[in-house]
Amino acid sequence: MSRHPDLIECLYLVKNGVPFETAFALPLVWRRAFAVAIGEMAGAKYDWQTFGWEPVATAG
Numbered sequence: 001m002s003r004h005p006d007l008i009e010c011l012y013l014v015k016n017g018v019p020f021e022t023a024f025a026l027p028l029v030w031r032r033a034f035a036v037a038i039g040e041m042a043g044a045k046y047d048w049q050t051f052g053w054e055p056v057a058t059a060g
Contacts, residue, residue: 009035 013023016038036046045054
């Protein structure tokens with residue numbers, strides 16, 4: 001249960017300032033949109049073709 005994607009996504013929103021009640025009440029589409037927007041503001045890249053996050057480039 002602690003690794004369930006819906007739970008992780010809601011907790012990610014809460015960690016980034018979305019009130020607990022709001023994060024857990026959002027419909028899936030809205031929750032995912034907020035998570036992608038917050039992730040991209042933090043510098044991550046979301047691939048809309050594969051519906052997944054692009055790998056993080058590492059130095060070396």
